[in-house]
Amino acid sequence: MFHFVPRKVAQRTRPALSAPDAPVPGPSALVLTPDEAPNQGTDAKKAKGKNKATDVSTDEDIATLLTLALSDHALWSNVELCRAVSAADDGWVPLSFLVQRSTYLLHLEQRPPDSVLVRAIRGHAEDVLEVRMRVTAPSKEAWYGQRASPDEGGGYEVRLKHSADALSRAGNFSRNEWEERTVYVENVPLAHRTVPGIHRFLSSLLPVPTPSSPPASTCTSPPLPSPGHTQTQIQAITLPPHHLDRPGTPPKCKGFALVTFACAADATRLATDWPWLPRRTAVPHETEAETENRNRKATEAREREAAAEEDAVKFGFRALPKARWDALKEEYLAYRQTLLDAIADADADVQYGRQAETAAPSGEGPADPVYAPTRTRTTRDPGPGPEFVAPPQPPLAPSAPYPPGCxxxxxxxxxxxxxxxxxxxxxxxxxxxxxxxxxxxxxxxxxxxxxxxxxxxxxxxxxxxxxxxxxxxxxxxxxxxxxxxxxxANSTSNTxxxxxxxxxxxxxxxxxxxxxxxxxxxxxxxxxxxxxxxxxxxxxxxxxxxxxxxxxxxxxxxxxLEGEGEATKSQSKRPRKRRRKA
Known part of the structure; x- marks a missing residue:
């Protein structure tokens, strides 16, 4: 008898022999050199760079909104703001007051902290605004835990660099002068449909004012502080309310806006370069001075302006002076009222026709001159007098799309x-x-x-x-x-x-x-x-x-017939005769 022999006999595996020349890395070898480190931290650096770019764009947008909140047009239109700037010490206004009272800062989804606002002003609006910190001694309420007034604590203050000149310009301007500097823009590219986006888009389309340009003949405001400064070129951006906007919320940009410039020449230039009709299908030509000015700019600025012009042509951007826009608006409202009146008259005629059909006798049918001939005497109402029948309907053609009245x-x-x-x-x-x-x-x-x-x-x-x-x-x-x-009705009263x-x-x-x-x-x-x-x-x-x-x-x-029921039918039957039995 043979003994049981397993198919596979497990054997102990030998450990792999290591190469004698391969040294074990020490602790110092695990540290990457500066040349090897960038490949490992690429993702982290990319994430940091992306967040940094987002912060920069956000700071630029906040600086744009703060500049518009303290522009000459804002001082002219907002009486409370003008009074606060006039009564303030050297024009310094609390930053919290500006955030709470300005309509431009309502376009921010969340109110940023004061440190972000200060960083935006110092980084992108130093030519226009100044900011400082106000430090005060703590009050008794702060020591004893009682609630203190927000004005008693410290905070940040902001002011215009030329607040006195801004107040004088705001007081000298009239409504008609601002209307001349206002332009209605439409078909704003999708990437720029915010208030800061419109400001950035129009700043790229318009030429930057230079010291050689004559501001006195076309603009009552003084020349801009520096050639690279474009913050005061646009004074106001108004988003007309849309019928889809919720009441009580700031209007959202639907692709159109009213833009007010500091100089009437900028408004005229924008309406001329991007006319209402016909729409521009190519980038407008530049003059020699504009070409020379563009060549002096940095490469990034030139690319940004070229991209803005391409987007404007792609989306059909166009501009119209506000005076012409008001005239078209009145014409549209008059035409709309005419259509509403016509619809109301048509509804009244239809309602009158239905009432006439309801009031007509039930045996005559609907009062339709084509399909329902009108008679003064019918077969149900025999009597003397002539019978007038409406003209018969026209014969139906074999090529008719459908048989009418069927x-x-x-x-x-x-x-x-x-x-x-x-x-x-x-x-x-x-x-x-x-x-x-x-x-x-x-x-x-x-x-x-x-x-x-x-x-x-x-x-x-x-x-x-x-x-x-x-x-x-x-x-x-x-x-x-x-x-x-x-x-x-009697039978259904109890049911x-x-x-x-x-x-x-x-x-x-x-x-x-x-x-x-x-x-x-x-x-x-x-x-x-x-x-x-x-x-x-x-x-x-x-x-x-x-x-x-x-x-x-x-x-x-x-x-x-009309008014007859089961009783009428029973009366119309002839009575049966009973046969007598013999």
């Missing part, structure tokens, strides 16, 4: 019914007033309480509407294919009114509603409906039929 809208059907039951119900009701093949199609969707019914000819449609008006019906349940008379079925009503569909409905019907079905309507119209005209035949057919079939 669509009926029915309301009040049971929500649990189906097409078969509805066709039986409407067919039984229509058989009393028209031919058996008058009903073409019942357009009904499951769960609805209304449907569209296509009939063969306009006379059949009017007869169906008249039949439902003269003899109202209700569909008691979903499979009710005959209909019942609506219950009287649930909501559970009572609604009366079935029919309405002739015409005009735009009819065209929209037939537009959704397949073309093959529409052609067949037109062909059938033409054939039946020709047969009726050859046989002398028409609306009178439909009404006579209604009387021959014994349809109850």
């Amino acid at each position: 669509l009926v809208f029915v309301r009040g059907v049971h929500p649990e019914t189906n097409k078969t039951t509805l066709k039986a119900l409407l067919g039984a009701h229509a058989s009393r007033v028209a031919a058996a093949d008058a009903l073409d199609y019942v357009d009904y969707a499951k769960g609805m309480v209304s449907c569209h019914v296509r009939v063969s000819t306009p006379s059949h449609a009017r007869a169906l509407v008249t039949a439902f008006t003269d003899r109202p019906l209700v569909q008691m349940h979903g499979l009710d294919g005959t209909g019942s008379l609506p219950p009287s 649930d009114v909501d559970a009572t079925p609604k009366r079935i009503t029919a309405e002739l569909v015409d005009g735009e509603r009819e065209a929209l409905y037939w537009h959704k019907v397949p073309e093959k079905v529409r052609r067949e409906a037109v062909r059938k309507a033409i054939a039946l119209a020709q047969s009726q005209s050859a046989g002398g039929g028409g609306d009178e035949d439909v009404e006579m057919t209604q009387e021959e079939h014994g349809a109850p």
Whole structure:
């Protein structure tokens, strides 16, 4: 007998031999040299650089908003701010007061701390604004834990470098002068649809004023402090309110704004370079002085200006003087009021027509001069006097898109019914007033309480509407294919009114509603409906039929007249004679 031998005998693996020349790295070898370190910390440096770029752009935007908050136009328009600057010691205003009272700083999502505001002023608005820290001794309330007034503590103060000149300019300007310097801009590129973005975008489009430019002839304000200074070139940016803006919130830029410049020449230049009509499709040409000035700028500034001009052409940026914009606005409001008045008059005419149809006798049908001939004497009201019939409708052309007047809208059907039951119900009701093949199609969707019914000819449609008006019906349940008379008011007084079925009503569909409905019907079905309507119209005209035949057919079939019910039908039956037994 053989002993059990396993398939694999586990053997102890030998450890790998290390190379004798490979030294073990010591602690000093784990330290990277300066040349090797940058590859490892690239991601961290990228993240820091990205955050730094975001901080720089944010500081620039904050500096722009603070500059606009203390511009000449702001001092002129905001009386409270002008009074505070005039009454302040050497023009120093608390920074907290400016943040709380300025409408420009409301565009910031969150109020930044004072240190961020101070950093933005010192980094991007040193030519216009000055900032200092106010230090005061602590009060007793601070020592004993009581609440102190915010004015008693320290903080930061800000002022204009030339506050006296700014106050004098603001007092000398009039509304008309500011209106001349205001331009309406539209189609601002998407990347610049904020107040600081519009300021930065327009500053790139406009040429930077140089000391050689004559400011006295075109601008009442003094020349700018330095050639590179563009903060006071734009005095105000106003975002007109939009109908989608929420009340009480600062308006958001929808691509248009009103921009006020310090000089009228800048407003004229912007409206000329980027006219309203026709829209510019290429970058405007520069003069020799502008080209020389552009060449003196840094490469980054030239690239920024070129990118702004390309975006302006791409998005269709255009400008318009505010005087012209006001004239167009008045013209638009007048035209809008004219349209509203026309719509109101049309609605009044439609309402008057509906009231006239409601007040008309129920047997005459709708007062339509095309499809409903008007008579002074009908078959139901025989009497002396001539009968006046409206001119017949024009013959239907084979190329017509659909047969007009052959669509009926029915309301009040049971929500649990189906097409078969509805066709039986409407067919039984229509058989009393028209031919058996008058009903073409019942357009009904499951769960609805209304449907569209296509009939063969306009006379059949009017007869169906008249039949439902003269003899109202209700569909008691979903499979009710005959209909019942609506219950009287006395019978429903003790029952649930909501559970009572609604009366079935029919309405002739015409005009735009009819065209929209037939537009959704397949073309093959529409052609067949037109062909059938033409054939039946020709047969009726050859046989002398028409609306009178439909009404006579209604009387021959014994349809109850207006005001007649079951009692009238029982009285019309002849009494049966009883046979006597022999």
